[in-house]
Amino acid sequence: MxxxxxxxxxxxxxxxxxxxxxxxxxxxxxxxxxxxxxxxxxxxxxxxxxxxxxxxxxxxxxxxxxxxxxxxxxxxxxxxxxxxxxxxxxxxxxxxxxxxxxxxxxxxxxxxxxxxxxxxxxxxxxxxxxxxxxRFRPLHISVKELYESGKLGEACFCESDYIHSLRSFLDGPGHQWWQHPDEGQFAVIGGGCHPLDLMRWIVGEFEEASAYGTTKVLHDVDWDDTVIATLKFKNGAVGKCLVSVGAPRPYAMNFSLYGTEGTVENNKLFLKAFGEVEQFTEMPLPVLGEVHNxxxxxxxxxxxxxxxxxxxxxVRDGARTVAACLAIVESLETGKPVKVVTEF
Structure with a gap:
């Protein structure tokens, strides 16, 4: 009440x-x-x-x-x-x-x-x-504002990664449910939803996805521990999403956007308007690790x-991110490109 x-x-x-x-x-x-x-x-x-x-x-x-x-x-x-x-x-x-x-x-x-x-x-x-x-991280908010303001021009290519070694979680208490068969391809649905949601939010809706996956580390689970997906946006841009939850390395969720007028790679910015300067400038915003908002x-x-x-x-926004994940899962299973559902 x-x-x-x-x-x-x-x-x-x-x-x-x-x-x-x-x-x-x-x-x-x-x-x-x-x-x-x-x-x-x-x-x-x-x-x-x-x-x-x-x-x-x-x-x-x-x-x-x-x-x-x-x-x-x-x-x-x-x-x-x-x-x-x-x-x-x-x-x-x-x-x-x-x-x-x-x-x-x-x-x-x-x-x-x-x-x-x-x-x-x-x-x-x-x-x-x-x-x-x-979506609540200051860096990602600033990148979205840069793109929507037109400073980056039209999107050519967008990539984002979810890199998080899950071995210690699987070996510890409280995360065994990740292996339940009804959780599906957990690395993609539970992990890949992070970068895929960012890509959708900043650049726009996906049209199609193709994916390959493999398991090299987490042999005790039924889902791929490494997945690479290529994506086509409805606005004509192309993209890439890497999900790596097996290989031992520090956490990272990278985000890059290449536009007709400039490029962002995490907190590094380059604009054509800079002129003859052939280097990135660093935005005064941190690239955060595993931080919850x-x-x-x-x-x-x-x-x-x-x-x-x-x-x-x-609810519809959440559904569209799930749909992007499931298109990647279907592509893993069929070996074919899959259209992404966006109508809910």
Whole structure:
């Protein structure tokens, strides 16, 4: 239940379902936001939930019963930080109960589930936001502004990578669900969604994808640990996306955009307007490692809810990024180019 002070929204009561690696990052952001209050933590292991409640995150209650969360009239927003394959059922139930939903990326693992979530948003009138946190990084915002201002000209080529060795995660607790068969090609859907979403957001929608994959390191999983995809944008630009989750090396999510008037490579900028200067200039913005933007995501979502406006990454936007991932997966399976679905 939202608490009002005069005409201004004071607090939203939030339930976080799935207090694992990213779930706890979101809980910390909720505690730090004066407009948010943690009402409930939901999960599958009551002992762990109680330990979390008393040792780290004080909240009204913990529960292993999801129905209790969506039936609680005090809960305004449900955060879904659960395995990707569960997002659709949980989101649809919450939306039907009149809750707003923050869904961790990827929004879903199938096109059918994406369509179910779109329909539930349409019918309920409740907002759903997808947690593609890379959109909130200052560097990526600046690159988008450069492109949209025309300073880079028309896009010729765009590439982005998701490079993240997952061996330590797979060997540790809490990430075994990555190997569930219904999670599909996890490296592409769960990892590749990061760069693919950035490419879509900055350059535009994809038209077609072709991909190759291999496994050289993570032989105990059923998905490729290295995937390279070539992409065609609807605006005529071409692109490339690398997903590498096996090879041992530091985390990186690179982004480059080559335009008719200039080029950006991470935080390095070159413009034709520079004249005879044959070198990049460095933008005063850092290339961040594995940093989550949970606080910025929460602040944005609350602003949108206050104004009753769709969030930047709404249900259809989330669906289009999933569709790009699934086109790459289909190309891996068929060895053929695949059209990317963009209508939801």
């Amino acid at each position: 939202r608490i009002f002070l005069g005409d201004k929204m004071a607090k939203y009561h939030i339930a976080v379902v799935g207090p694992g690696y990213i779930g706890q990052a979101h809980i910390s952001a909720i505690f730090d936001n004066p407009r948010a209050e943690l009402r409930t933590i939901g999960g599958t292991d009551r002992k762990k939930l109680e330990k979390l409640r008393f040792e780290q995150f004080a909240c009204g209650r913990v529960t292993t019963n999801y129905e209790e969360i969506i039936e609680d009239k005090e809960v305004d927003i449900v955060y879904l930080c659960t395995p990707n394959r569960l997002h659709a059922d949980e989101a649809v139930s919450a939306l039907e109960a009149g809750k707003r939903v923050f869904c961790e990326k990827p929004m879903a693992t199938t096109l059918e589930d994406c369509r179910r979530m779109v329909e539930a948003v349409n019918k309920s009138g409740c907002h759903l936001m997808v947690g593609h946190g890379a 949970c606080a910025d995501e929460l602040e944005h979502f609350l602003d949108c809810l206050d104004a009753d406006e769709p969030p930047m990454i709404d």
